[in-house]
Amino acid sequence: MPELPEVETTRRGLEPHVVGTTLREVIVRRRDLREVIPESIAQAEGRRVLAIRRRSKYLIVDLNDGSSLLIHLGMSGSLRVIPPSEPWKKHDHVGLTLSSDLQVRFHDPRRFGIVLHLSGGDPLAHPLLGNLGPEPLEDDFTVETLVNACAKRSIPIKVAIMDAKTVVGVGNIYASEALFRAKILPDTPANAVSKSRLKRLTQAIRDVLSDSIAEGGTTLRDFLKSDGEPGYFRQKLFVYDRKDEPCRVCRTPIRHAVMGQRSTYWCPKCQK
DNA sequence: CAAGATTCCTGGTGGC
DNA sequence: TGCCACCAGGAATCTT
Numbered sequence: 001m002p003e004l005p006e007v008e009t010t011r012r013g014l015e016p017h018v019v020g021t022t023l024r025e026v027i028v029r030r031r032d033l034r035e036v037i038p039e040s041i042a043q044a045e046g047r048r049v050l051a052i053r054r055r056s057k058y059l060i061v062d063l064n065d066g067s068s069l070l071i072h073l074g075m076s077g078s079l080r081v082i083p084p085s086e087p088w089k090k091h092d093h094v095g096l097t098l099s100s101d102l103q104v105r106f107h108d109p110r111r112f113g114i115v116l117h118l119s120g121g122d123p124l125a126h127p128l129l130g131n132l133g134p135e136p137l138e139d140d141f142t143v144e145t146l147v148n149a150c151a152k153r154s155i156p157i158k159v160a161i162m163d164a165k166t167v168v169g170v171g172n173i174y175a176s177e178a179l180f181r182a183k184i185l186p187d188t189p190a191n192a193v194s195k196s197r198l199k200r201l202t203q204a205i206r207d208v209l210s211d212s213i214a215e216g217g218t219t220l221r222d223f224l225k226s227d228g229e230p231g232y233f234r235q236k237l238f239v240y241d242r243k244d245e246p247c248r249v250c251r252t253p254i255r256h257a258v259m260g261q262r263s264t265y266w267c268p269k270c271q272k
Numbered sequence: 273c274a275a276g277a278t279t280c281c282t283g284g285t286g287g288c
Numbered sequence: 289t290g291c292c293a294c295c296a297g298g299a300a301t302c303t304t
Contacts, residue, residue: 003297034280034299057298075298076282091282110281112298155275164299171297220297221284240297261277263296 002073004136004169005212006223006231007057010079013226015052017081017102018061022048027095029088033111034074037094041117044069044096056132056168058114060123068123074112076222080105109222133167136205141167146198150190157193158186159260161205170205173218173240176265178204180238185271186264187257211236239265 002010023044031037047063054060059079061069071079084095084103094106094115106115118126133149134141149166150157160166162175170178179186181204184197193201212218217231220241224230234241238248243256247267256265 006297072298074281075296108281109283110296110298112280112282153274159275162298173297218297223297260275 002057002077002217002223003171003174004057005174005209005233006217007059007073007169008054008213009217009231010073010226011052011054011059014059014079014081014104017100017226018049018052018098018104020049022046022099023063023096024099025095025097027097028093029095030093030111033093033108034072034114035116037115038117040119041069041115043067043119044117055124055129056135056164057171058129062123066120068118070114070116070118070123070126070128071106072114072128074108074110074114076110077106077108077113078222078224079226080107080224080228081226082228104226131165133163133165136167136169136209141202141206143195143199143202146202147195150193150198153190155190156187156259157184157190157201158264160190161201162260162262167205169209172262172264173220173237174205174208174212176240177208177238180267180271181208183271185268186266187259239267241265 026041026045028037044063047065050062050064052059052061057072059071081102082105084097091109092105092107096104134145145167150160153160158175158179161170182201184201212233215231215233216225218233219230239254242254242265244253247254247270250269252267252269254265255268
């Protein structure tokens with residue numbers, strides 16, 4: 001899916017259209033996503049949107065009755081703001097018609113996404129949001145975060161930083177990109193990476209995610225911003241999806257291998 | 273407990 | 289053009 005930059009891009013795109021409006025109608029065309037959309041989502045009708053927040057790759061829509069919507073885009077999901085008259089596409093599963101006469105439409109071909117209605121309490125306490133590591137762009141993500149996560153673990157460093165218990169939001173694209181920026185080979189055992197290199201990696205993760213957000217995220221196939229436009233960070237990827245292409249720094253062909261069941265890319269000269 | 277494999281679902285791509 | 293194997297941005301849940 002959408003990794004953290006794409007979810008944050010979506011949040012920023014939705015925020016000005018959604019906050020302060022009332023959900024006039026909730027339309028569910030298909031309930032069987034990764035989890036079944038609960039019937040109680042109908043109770044969101046008539047509620048006003050107080051805020052739209054992001055935690056990890058989840059979006060939380062706070063409503064004025066204390067309930068909230070919890071949305072995850074899975075691997076192929078997107079949320080767009082459109083006129084309600086726009087024809088429904090094959091994989092448009094949910095529509096939230098707003099009092100402003102616009103509609104937020106959830107589209108997800110692979111249906112790995114999630115749309116839940118939480119009737120009350122703290123959304124952050126929901127089981128899906130428990131056991132999550134720190135936000136990479138917040139102050140509680142520090143080199144100590146990675147030092148602790150990597151101690152006594154022999155898994156590749158790339159797999160370690162993709163573990164949401166280590167730090168959230170680092171998906172397959174940005175894991176490869178962050179390791180390139182930090183000049184670390186992705187298959188280095190996590191417990192063999194020195195603290196000074198983990199320090200570099202901490203900063204690299206922050207930088208690559210921030211840079212991508214500034215470009216509206218990365219569009220490979222499915223991802224679209226809430227205005228229907230793609231994100232442009234793909235043009236700034238150093239290694240991801242560039243197998244055999246010349247490294248943008250040293251011209252050495254980019255290498256590719258499967259690591260932790262996921263495609264991984266690196267420059268054998270720039271990364272040690 | 274750590275590590276690795278499997279699973280959910282659909283669509284795009286590339287080989288033949 | 290058609291068929292088919294394979295791959296895909298996530299993450300929970302198995303097995304080893």
